[in-house]
Amino acid sequence: MSFSIFNKETKEEKFWKWFEKNQETYYSEIDNLEIREEIFNELTKNLKKVNEDLVFEFSPIHENKVREFTISAEGMKELFPIVEKLIEKAPKLKNWKFNAFRQRIPGDEFEIQYGDLKISYSDIYYRSENDNGKLGIELNIKNFDDEAQTQNAIYILLDGLIGEYDVTTKIGWIEWVKLNENEMENLKPIIELRNEIDK
Numbered sequence: 785m786s787f788s789i790f791n792k793e794t795k796e797e798k799f800w801k802w803f804e805k806n807q808e809t810y811y812s813e814i815d816n817l818e819i820r821e822e823i824f825n826e827l828t829k830n831l832k833k834v835n836e837d838l839v840f841e842f843s844p845i846h847e848n849k850v851r852e853f854t855i856s857a858e859g860m861k862e863l864f865p866i867v868e869k870l871i872e873k874a875p876k877l878k879n880w881k882f883n884a885f886r887q888r889i890p891g892d893e894f895e896i897q898y899g900d901l902k903i904s905y906s907d908i909y910y911r912s913e914n915d916n917g918k919l920g921i922e923l924n925i926k927n928f929d930d931e932a933q934t935q936n937a938i939y940i941l942l943d944g945l946i947g948e949y950d951v952t953t954k955i956g957w958i959e960w961v962k963l964n965e966n967e968m969e970n971l972k973p974i975i976e977l978r979n980e981i982d983k
Contacts, residue, residue, distance in 0.1 A: 795834050796873040802830050804875055811851055811879060814842055831855070835866050841886065845879075854883040859939060859952050886943035892975045894944050898937035905941065909963060909971040912980060918956035919981065924971055928962040935960065945974065946981050954981050 793801070803810075810827070814820055831838050837860060843852035855870055857863035864885075871884040895904035907926040912919050928934060938960075942951050963971075 794873070796870050799830055799834050799870065800873055800875050804877065807877055807880065810842070810853070811845075834870055835863060837863055838867065838870075849879050850881050851879060852881045852883055852887075854886055856886050856948060857952075859943075859948060861952050864949075864952070885948035886940075888947045888978075889944040894941060896937055896940055898940065899933050901933055901937055903934070903937050903941065905945065905974050908938065908941070908974040909968065910974055910977060911970055911972065912977075915956035918954055920957045920959075921955060921977070922959040922961060923974070924961055924963040926963045928960060930960065941974075946978055950981050
């Protein structure tokens, strides 16, 4: 009589078993451009077995020899329980820290290159209002072109500023407008949003 039905691995357990077996490659080789695309494709394939829409990021190796591995829901709130469940099942591995959602990046200066677009905190100002306990924000962005690429880049900047979890759960709505540098009264630098969210 077979008891295999009782010890069937969950998809989360299968993912971490695979990751644990390959962790050394991801720890030491992701900066190797010759194989990075291949190993990232392999990771994507395994992560999609948990959920089609999950994405990932790696940090550089920190001074304490730890590399961070972040699973992101790309701001889709309905996927948050899936991300949280996956990270809850993560093994304890030396030199690794596993994060649910994109984390805040310390500091008040952050710039990203997204495709051929370069954008930083200093390019964005905002005004806000209370929206039923959440914050509604109007983003005023230098040279804003309303392209999807620009919005995606700004979402990544916001995730770095206040964290993906807070972007999704504490911001009620976002309006996007091109910054008029002649009309900047009542606008605040985007870095002030961090304190406002934390209040």
